[in-house]
Amino acid sequence: MTVTWEELGWERLAEGVGRCRLPGWDCTTGLVLGADAALMVDAGSSLAEGVRLREAARRLARRHVTHLALTHPHFDHVFGAAAFAGAEVYGAHGTSGAGALFAPGGQGREALRA
Secondary structure, three states, X not given: OOOOOHHHOOXXXXXXXXXXXXXXXXXXXXXXXXXXXXXXXXXXXXXXXXXXXXXXXXXXXXXXXOEEEEOOOOHHHHHHHHHHOOOEEEEOOOOXXXXXXXXXXXOHHHHHHO
């Protein structure tokens, strides 16, 4: 079954491109769909929010997110990154620690509890 961007609470900006305004912190995430890849821009403020974004992206793209771009190291943009295990992570200056935190073999959620 095909689902629309709007049905999932996203705004479609162009073919295969959309954004979602997240509640609570005035954070916007983005999704860019290519022929063989899906790029999520920012991951939300918590693991639960990241999971919701991941599942919405999977429904829209009909595949897993393959790439994650972190725009800056604020919690409301990076704490959901653990939900995107297996995605190739890219980050702006200052986000390298966040990317390493959620990389395969990284500390993930346990480090967030510290």
